[in-house]
Amino acid sequence: MSFGGIEAGGTRWNCAVGGDGPQPERVETFPTTTPAETIGRAVEFFAAVPDLEALGLGLFGPVDVRRDSARWGTITTTPKPGWRDVDVVGPLAEALGVPIALDTDVNAAAIGEWRHGAAQGLDTFVYVTVGTGIGGGAFANGRPVHGLLHPEIGHMLIPHDRVRDPFDGCCPYHGDCLEGLASGTAMRERWGRPAEEIDDSAAWDLEAEHLAHGLANLVLTLSAERIVLGGGVGRSPGLVERVRARLPETLAGYVDVPQLSTEVDTYLVPPALGEHSGVIGALDLARTAC
Amino acid sequence: MSFGGIEAGGTRWNCAVGGDGPQPERVETFPTTTPAETIGRAVEFFAAVPDLEALGLGLFGPVDVRRDSARWGTITTTPKPGWRDVDVVGPLAEALGVPIALDTDVNAAAIGEWRHGAAQGLDTFVYVTVGTGIGGGAFANGRPVHGLLHPEIGHMLIPHDRVRDPFDGCCPYHGDCLEGLASGTAMRERWGRPAEEIDDSAAWDLEAEHLAHGLANLVLTLSAERIVLGGGVGRSPGLVERVRARLPETLAGYVDVPQLSTEVDTYLVPPALGEHSGVIGALDLARTAC
Numbered sequence: 048m049s050f051g052g053i054e055a056g057g058t059r060w061n062c063a064v065g066g067d068g069p070q071p072e073r074v075e076t077f078p079t080t081t082p083a084e085t086i087g088r089a090v091e092f093f094a095a096v097p098d099l100e101a102l103g104l105g106l107f108g109p110v111d112v113r114r115d116s117a118r119w120g121t122i123t124t125t126p127k128p129g130w131r132d133v134d135v136v137g138p139l140a141e142a143l144g145v146p147i148a149l150d151t152d153v154n155a156a157a158i159g160e161w162r163h164g165a166a167q168g169l170d171t172f173v174y175v176t177v178g179t180g181i182g183g184g185a186f187a188n189g190r191p192v193h194g195l196l197h198p199e200i201g202h203m204l205i206p207h208d209r210v211r212d213p214f215d216g217c218c219p220y221h222g223d224c225l226e227g228l229a230s231g232t233a234m235r236e237r238w239g240r241p242a243e244e245i246d247d248s249a250a251w252d253l254e255a256e257h258l259a260h261g262l263a264n265l266v267l268t269l270s271a272e273r274i275v276l277g278g279g280v281g282r283s284p285g286l287v288e289r290v291r292a293r294l295p296e297t298l299a300g301y302v303d304v305p306q307l308s309t310e311v312d313t314y315l316v317p318p319a320l321g322e323h324s325g326v327i328g329a330l331d332l333a334r335t336a337c
Numbered sequence: 338m339s340f341g342g343i344e345a346g347g348t349r350w351n352c353a354v355g356g357d358g359p360q361p362e363r364v365e366t367f368p369t370t371t372p373a374e375t376i377g378r379a380v381e382f383f384a385a386v387p388d389l390e391a392l393g394l395g396l397f398g399p400v401d402v403r404r405d406s407a408r409w410g411t412i413t414t415t416p417k418p419g420w421r422d423v424d425v426v427g428p429l430a431e432a433l434g435v436p437i438a439l440d441t442d443v444n445a446a447a448i449g450e451w452r453h454g455a456a457q458g459l460d461t462f463v464y465v466t467v468g469t470g471i472g473g474g475a476f477a478n479g480r481p482v483h484g485l486l487h488p489e490i491g492h493m494l495i496p497h498d499r500v501r502d503p504f505d506g507c508c509p510y511h512g513d514c515l516e517g518l519a520s521g522t523a524m525r526e527r528w529g530r531p532a533e534e535i536d537d538s539a540a541w542d543l544e545a546e547h548l549a550h551g552l553a554n555l556v557l558t559l560s561a562e563r564i565v566l567g568g569g570v571g572r573s574p575g576l577v578e579r580v581r582a583r584l585p586e587t588l589a590g591y592v593d594v595p596q597l598s599t600e601v602d603t604y605l606v607p608p609a610l611g612e613h614s615g616v617i618g619a620l621d622l623a624r625t626a627c
Contacts, residue, residue: 109592123593124593171482187478187482187484187559188479189478192461192478192560194460194461194561194562195461195556195561195562195594195596196560196594198557198558198560199592202557203554203557203558204495204550204557206494206496206497206513207496220588220589221589221591223496260494263494264493264494264554264558265558267489267492267494268488268490268493268555268558268559269484269488269558269559270483270486270489271484271485297494298510299511300414301489301492301510302485303399304485306485
């Protein structure tokens with residue numbers, strides 16, 4: 048019996064086949080191009096799996112994940128060209144003929160870290176990914192948070208000291224929201240080169256400062272018991288350490304628990320599943336679909 | 338059989354006795370003075386109830402609500418003079434000899450609105466109180482959020498355009514956090530008179546702008562299905578309407594659901610229980626204590 052999982056991100060899709068264990072048996076990765084081409088490649092990958100039982104889909108958003116909605120499985124207001132109002136679940140279901148369990152790509156990553164990684168057994172935590180954009184999957188009271196639609200923590204509004212950081216922000220909706228100031232796109236636009244080529248300590252200090260503002264708000268709103276910081280930029284060498292140094296000073300001792308002072312090293316952590324949180328969580332989702 | 342409930346706020350305590358129905362049979366209100374005097378008045382009120390079964394306590398915070406903690410029922414880093422590191426549950430339990438159920442004052446209000454008021458049946462919502470300070474009680478996945486400690490949404494960091502609003506903010510911890518910019522204390526310090534004496538439209542527009550930033554972050558982090566705006570300042574005439582006008586424009590259409598456009602009048606609402614959400618929720622808490 049095989050399960051399929053897709054971490055369908057805005058930059059690339061990771062498709063995986065797995066069995067009973069958490070680890071995928073085979074993964075294929077390709078860039079997110081047009082909807083027709085990208086969905087087509089996923090269909091091709093899974094159509095070749097003879098005994099596919101179900102598919103778990105962790106999809107970039109904003110996406111309608113309300114099971115009773117007519118737009119279930121449709122991407123809505125994404126700034127990504129060509130993907131607005133695109134139904135992703137429909138064509139997959141039609142081509143593959145298996146049950147599909149859907150959540151956001153970041154909730155899939157949170158599910159992976161919760162079942163097998165850095166957030167096992169936690170009631171309330173957040174998985175934050177900093178890459179091309181910024182997103183987050185959240186658990187509260189032991190289950191993924193959906194609520195009105197799903198959290199969109201990347202678009203949280205944070206302080207912006209324009210003297211210290213005159214960059215206007217790059218979010219097409221909000222300008223200088225968290226994603227607008229601290230995503231990989233923001234780093235590239237501000238410094239003229241991609242994050243992986245930036246080794247200027249001041250640039251990474253500014254990045255850590257913006258992220259600490261956003262994570263402080265996750266402490267104050269979701270009351271996260273732990274924050275897992277992943278994504279291509281989030282996993283940059285030294286970044287988690289810089290944010291750990293900033294977060295307690297940003298909160299200024301107001302939330303008086305050891306996790307935000309002496310134990311911050313175990314409070315803010317990298318994903319235990321590395322780059323695979325999303326695809327492993329998508330396979331977990333598939334197991335709930337049958 | 339009688340139940341006791343206290344909405345133990347930082348400004349005043351409301352003590353209530355109730356029976357089977359949600360409405361309190363008798364309420365006594367007094368100002369929050371010193372811990373000894375305030376707790377003493379509550380003890381005096383409940384000691385006179387002959388058949389008191391249990392007490393529900395909604396306590397201002399930050400307060401340790403973790404049942405397995407040695408500091409359970411102790412107020413921690415409050416800026417309120419005299420109340421830091423004060424054990425409130427201990428003296429009440431010793432004097433009254435009944436089981437006590439504890440939550441934050443704002444979670445008690447959220448419980449009241451969830452059971453009997455403006456948030457009935459919702460999975461995920463936030464009760465926000467704007468008074469002397471700003472606080473919020475949150476439900477996610479059908480239960481109050483505690484997580485690391487409990488949400489402290491009043492201290493969320495938000496944008497602050499110092500050209501438009503040169504006021505530095507009044508929070509002793511964070512300066513210009515949400516509470517520092519938009520609480521009743523902030524209004525009094527900025528304008529030189531209490532909120533109830535301010536009838537300048539520009540002052541209330543600024544207040545609505547700061548609150549809309551904070552509430553937008555509740556949409557983006559907790560994914561609230563509804564926001565209930567209460568508290569002495571929050572219930573000021575016309576304020577909820579001003580914030581309703583601001584909230585969709587602050588989100589700039591990013592969360593594409595009718596609740597944040599055409600249906601915002603039913604998304605952001607005043608508490609259905611008026612000033613009594615907290616004390617009614619505290620009585621509900623008491624019923625869970627036996």
